[in-house]
Amino acid sequence: MSILEQAKQHIFEKVVALVGNDSLINDIIVDYPPEAAWGDLSIACFVLAKLNKQSPVELAKQLAGQISADEVIGQVQAVGPYLNFFLKPEYLNQAVAESLDGRAGYSQEPIDERIMIEYSNINTHKEYHIGHLRNICYGDAVAKILAANGYRVDKVSYVNDFGIHAAKTLWQFKKNQRAVGEGYILGHLYTAASQALETDADGKQAVAEIMKQIEARSGEDYKLWQETRRWSIDYFDSIYQRLKIKFDQIYYENEVIDDGRELVSKLLKQGVLQESQGAVIADLEQYGLGVLVLLRSDGTALYPVADLALAAKKFTKTKLSRSIYVVDNRQSLYFQQLFKVLELAGFQTKLVHLPYDFVRLPEGMMSSRSGRVITFEEVYEEAKSKARLEITKRHSDWSESKIDQAAEIITIGVLKFEMIKVGADKIITFDLNEALRFDGFTAVYLQYVVARINSLLKKGHAKLSGQLPLELLTESKERELMLALAKFASVVKEAGRRYEPSILAKYLFDTSRLFNDYYQSTTIIQADAAKQTARLALAAAVARVLTNGLEILGIETLAEM
RNA sequence: GCGCCCGUAGUUCAAUGGAUAGAACACCAGCCUUCUAAGCUGGUUAUCUAGGUUCGAUUCCUAGCGGGCGUACCA
Numbered sequence: 090m091s092i093l094e095q096a097k098q099h100i101f102e103k104v105v106a107l108v109g110n111d112s113l114i115n116d117i118i119v120d121y122p123p124e125a126a127w128g129d130l131s132i133a134c135f136v137l138a139k140l141n142k143q144s145p146v147e148l149a150k151q152l153a154g155q156i157s158a159d160e161v162i163g164q165v166q167a168v169g170p171y172l173n174f175f176l177k178p179e180y181l182n183q184a185v186a187e188s189l190d191g192r193a194g195y196s197q198e199p200i201d202e203r204i205m206i207e208y209s210n211i212n213t214h215k216e217y218h219i220g221h222l223r224n225i226c227y228g229d230a231v232a233k234i235l236a237a238n239g240y241r242v243d244k245v246s247y248v249n250d251f252g253i254h255a256a257k258t259l260w261q262f263k264k265n266q267r268a269v270g271e272g273y274i275l276g277h278l279y280t281a282a283s284q285a286l287e288t289d290a291d292g293k294q295a296v297a298e299i300m301k302q303i304e305a306r307s308g309e310d311y312k313l314w315q316e317t318r319r320w321s322i323d324y325f326d327s328i329y330q331r332l333k334i335k336f337d338q339i340y341y342e343n344e345v346i347d348d349g350r351e352l353v354s355k356l357l358k359q360g361v362l363q364e365s366q367g368a369v370i371a372d373l374e375q376y377g378l379g380v381l382v383l384l385r386s387d388g389t390a391l392y393p394v395a396d397l398a399l400a401a402k403k404f405t406k407t408k409l410s411r412s413i414y415v416v417d418n419r420q421s422l423y424f425q426q427l428f429k430v431l432e433l434a435g436f437q438t439k440l441v442h443l444p445y446d447f448v449r450l451p452e453g454m455m456s457s458r459s460g461r462v463i464t465f466e467e468v469y470e471e472a473k474s475k476a477r478l479e480i481t482k483r484h485s486d487w488s489e490s491k492i493d494q495a496a497e498i499i500t501i502g503v504l505k506f507e508m509i510k511v512g513a514d515k516i517i518t519f520d521l522n523e524a525l526r527f528d529g530f531t532a533v534y535l536q537y538v539v540a541r542i543n544s545l546l547k548k549g550h551a552k553l554s555g556q557l558p559l560e561l562l563t564e565s566k567e568r569e570l571m572l573a574l575a576k577f578a579s580v581v582k583e584a585g586r587r588y589e590p591s592i593l594a595k596y597l598f599d600t601s602r603l604f605n606d607y608y609q610s611t612t613i614i615q616a617d618a619a620k621q622t623a624r625l626a627l628a629a630a631v632a633r634v635l636t637n638g639l640e641i642l643g644i645e646t647l648a649e650m
Numbered sequence: 651g652c653g654c655c656c657g658u659a660g661u662u663c664a665a666u667g668g669a670u671a672g673a674a675c676a677c678c679a680g681c682c683u684u685c686u687a688a689g690c691u692g693g694u695u696a697u698c699u700a701g702g703u704u705c706g707a708u709u710c711c712u713a714g715c716g717g718g719c720g721u722a723c724c725a
Contacts, residue, residue, distance in 0.1 A: 366722080384723080
């Protein structure tokens with residue numbers, strides 16, 4: 090437990106002992122006052138007072154009188170119906186030491202549960218756009234947060250390489266072969282194909298022929314499929330490398346689809362699935378979930394077939410306590426249906442669909458088929474050239490490779506942060522100019538704080554080990570910073586409990602703002618030796634929390650910028 | 651039709667039943683002969699409507715309005 094969690098527990102126990110009524114325990118909630126000056130922790134006395142048939146103001150006053158200062162609590166104040174606690178300075182000082190630890194924010198108590206999280210489900214033969222970027226950034230941040238909370242996390246991805254979209258792209262490719270070997274180009278071909286096929290009946294015929302060969306796994310088109318599939322996968326790998334995101338396992342539709350068909354016929358025999366109008370369906374009307382179609386009336390497979398096989402594969406291979414699917418909220422009904430079928434099929438793993446809202450453009454929805462998309466490549470290039478420019482302005486003496494490395498870290502940080510800084514239930518209206526900002530609520534703001542602190546540490550002379558004179562940190566801004574540091578561990582927990590990286594992003598930003606404010610109003614290197622040591626320790630603790638917090642969000646920091 | 655999600659400042663977002671609804675961007679005015687100005691300080695502006703539950707509602711419930719999405723052979 091972090092020192093703040095211990096303090097909360099301590100206060101809770103004291104109040105429980107005084108109130109002495111077990112039925113009230115759930116109503117004793119140790120919270121934070123809205124204003125730093127009012128205290129570090131607080132309890133609202135409304136419910137307690139009501140059940141005790143007292144006025145809340147009276148009860149707060151009475152409790153304040155009964156609780157005395159100790160090794161944790163410095164002062165207690167009743168402010169109206171609120172009971173406010175100030176932590177003892179020596180106690181709060183421990184937050185600095187706690188945060189200086191290299192593992193700050195990472196749980197020291199492993200949880201004996203294994204969670205599989207599936208995200209970045211993409212299609213080969215199509216482009217990679219900023220919608221995919223939101224998915225992978227959000228999914229990866231959640232995975233890292235859960236890991237930081239002590240869970241064992243398996244990160245998996247599922248690639249749809251076997252659908253009709255591949256045939257369409259190939260059809261276009263055969264018409265005008267160009268850019269051989271480049272996965273990036275396939276996305277453009279898909280768009281061109283979709284548009285052309287709207288009016289081209291012969292084309293549709295040809296696409297169907299290509300699809301047949303792919304499914305039959307033989308012929309010229311199958312070979313071409315194999316080759317182009319590889320281009321796509323290599324291209325996606327290059328994106329993953331830039332994002333520094335790794336999966337434990339990547340599944341491909343073409344590898345599970347046959348198992349899926351087998352599973353479907355088994356479930357059909359068992360009566361979990363039914364035949365209807367020539368198709369194979371799951372009739373889920375009795376659960377209020379409508380009907381899920383698995384096989385078309387022509388016998389070809391739909392999406393859920395592979396998903397069933399994939400689930401079966403996941404659950405039999407490893408013993409999971411939870412299986413999470415990070416997929417946008419348009420598929421909420423689909424996942425309810427899928428989960429119900431899996432349950433009826435006898436699988437018992439706890440299934441979670443983790444929905445998030447989609448990315449749209451100011452002018453409307455993105456659409457691969459119409460080509461109205463912003464690709465990852467476009468945003469990446471624009472952001473990176475802007476980063477290069479900004480760095481060059483500030484560091485004329487840096488080498489080209491040093492500039493490039495820094496620009497890369499800034500670019501990826503900005504893009505990731507942009508994708509996770511808002512709640513998952515919010516539509517992101519992607520404005521390129523907005524996304525290319527390097528000030529305000531952005532990754533750069535946080536990275537900048539770390540770089541500045543790093544520079545302080547280089548210039549200062551303090552040794553930050555052994556006994557630190559933290560008792561010299563008495564200014565109100567120093568107290569506020571220490572309290573902010575102390576909250577780190579519980580913020581990571583909260584973000585995990587709610588699957589919400591934006592909570593952590595916001596916390597890191599708030600903490601950075603506090604530090605910038607402090608930095609502006611205080612001298613650190615110029616202070617006398619003891620003060621310098623104490624303040625550098627505080628600054629180093631802030632940098633550690635920001636670095637680890639960003640790392641948990643998948644974002645790197647820089648020593649200099 | 652039915653179901654799900656969202657309506658907060660000019661814009662993009664925060665506040666998951668608590669104290670004076672917070673930030674960022676944009677706009678205006680300041681701050682670099684002192685630790686990185688990618689920074690800091692100050693200023694203007696908001697809970698879609700109507701009911702209800704509650705000591706207390708941006709938050710929960712009901713109805714309406716507005717936007718988005720889904721709803722048997724797309725993924």
